[in-house]
Amino acid sequence: MQAKEILKNMKPYKPGKQIEEVKEEYGLDRIVKLASNENPFGFSSQVKEQLPALINQLEKYPDGYSAALRKKLAGILNVKEEQLIFGNGSDEVVQIICRTFLEAGANTVMATPTFPQYRHNALIEGAEVREVSLQDGHHHVEAMLEQIDERTRVLWLCTPNNPTGVHMTASEVRHVLSSVPPHVLVVIDEAYYEYMDAEDRFESLEVLNEYENLIILRTFSKAYGLAGLRIGYGVASQEIIQTLEPAREPFNTSTIAQAAAILALDDQSFITESTASNRKSKQELFKFLDDHGIGYYPSQANFVLVHLPISGDEMFEHLLSKGFIVRSGEALGLPNSIRLTIGKEEDMQVIQAEIKEKLQSVTS
Ligand SMILES: Cc1ncc(COP(=O)(O)O)c(C=O)c1O
Structure with missing residues (x-):
């Protein structure tokens, strides 16, 4: 073997x-x-109360398209339903991105230390990982941009960054987005989005339609408290989502996770x-x-x-x-x-x- x-x-x-x-x-x-x-x-207590009702029909496969959750979330985020991809945690969306865009001969740029699954999945796909040390807990934006070349496929921004908790300011993210060449997918991982309150934080969804090479990752694992159910998502242009979809397992998010996420969204x-x-x-x-x-x-x-x-x-x-x-x-x-x-x-x-x-x- x-x-x-x-x-x-x-x-x-x-x-x-x-x-x-x-x-x-x-x-x-x-x-x-x-x-x-x-x-x-x-x-949410609403999820807890309604959980017993969610165990019906477990003999059936889940809705592989997560249609009800998709509709609900698209309405809340004010995006088209076709602009969403769901994963078994945002971990899985990271994996899908790597399966889709990375291979031997390609490289990917990220900070270090940052969320380790970017590196892990990129290596499995055979890509070169270019890591740029944080500066005082911050992404070193200029040094990261310098690492980009014609073989770069994905740039990872984790904001707030795990493990430092430091966020990127709106002007920093805008600078990156306007400097990155269009052949590079920019991933903005916002697993901790709901906790942010800094005035200079970046509202990524507001610029989603300005950049064709942007995907935003969010999750129900942190503020929504559903880590044990494993559900997260990506938001991007319809083209990016269409490109990613074939790399997604057909029934990757469970019936219970989809239903719980809908109930959790209702309890703001x-x-x-x-x-x-x-x-x-x-x-x-x-x-x-x-x-x-x-x-x-x-x-x-x-x-x-x-x-x-x-x-x-x-x-x-x-x-x-x-x-x-x-x-x-x-x-x-x-x-x-x-x-x-x-x-x-x-x-x-x-x-x-x-x-x-x-x-x-x-x-x-
Ligand atoms: C920055 C970041 N991204 C993604 C994840 C993955 O979260 P999940 O797969 O539970 O959605 C985590 C979890 O710790 C994280 O810290």
Whole structure:
């Protein structure tokens, strides 16, 4: 048997620690997971109430075209139904883009560190990956543009960027869009869109019709709290969507996920309330970090990358022993840091105290 050469050097995605695993290992009753940027408030109660009704007709394949969700979302986003593609999470839309546009001899440009699935899927397709180091947590736009040549097929912009949480300003994104040659597809990954409130943020949908080489990715996994159902989407010109569609599995999103997404879209008060609470807790975290001289990136997402005077692994282990699962920066390509999802207010207060205690114990 002979697998693709590139796969010999690749490792499967290593998910964050699971709650049950940590409970058992540390003999703890309660674990708070702040590692995967999930919504600590769960998801809309309307989805929860109607979930039992959604299990009807599971013997049938789902609607492969997601017609009802498509109609609903197109209306909300004010785009044509043909401008949408749905995926088993936006992860799958990333994979579909790579399957469609990348191959040996082509290259793709992205920041580093950024969301790792761009690189992972590009490598599997045999493309050259050109990574440009972030500058202070920001995409280094000029250096990224310099990497583009006639073999570049896809440019990835992650805003706010995972794992730094830093967003690209409207003028930065506009500059990229007007500088990139038309043969390059620009992907703007907005997985954390609903959390953004910066005045200079880019409203990508407003320019969708101006650029034929643009696709926007969004998801129901973060603010909508439906990560376990796996549903995300891309919005682009009809031509781009038509080009991508043959690379999509025919029944890639489930009946339940499609129905839950419709119900979740109907409950915008859940989004308003949980993002407002998130912003408040994030501001309190920023204040705590400022008060204690701890550095961080100014995040526009539902997580914060905190800089530490010790290794991220050491802080990760300490917090784990206290019942908090976070992401160590070492695992994300940013040593001496942790990435912390913003949780419920009461949990944030406890984790802040634990961070403080750990840092006092190593500096005293
Ligand atoms: C920037 C970014 N894009 C995409 C995803 C994938 O999300 P999903 O596949 O759950 O839609 C994530 C998940 O963490 C992310 O951080």
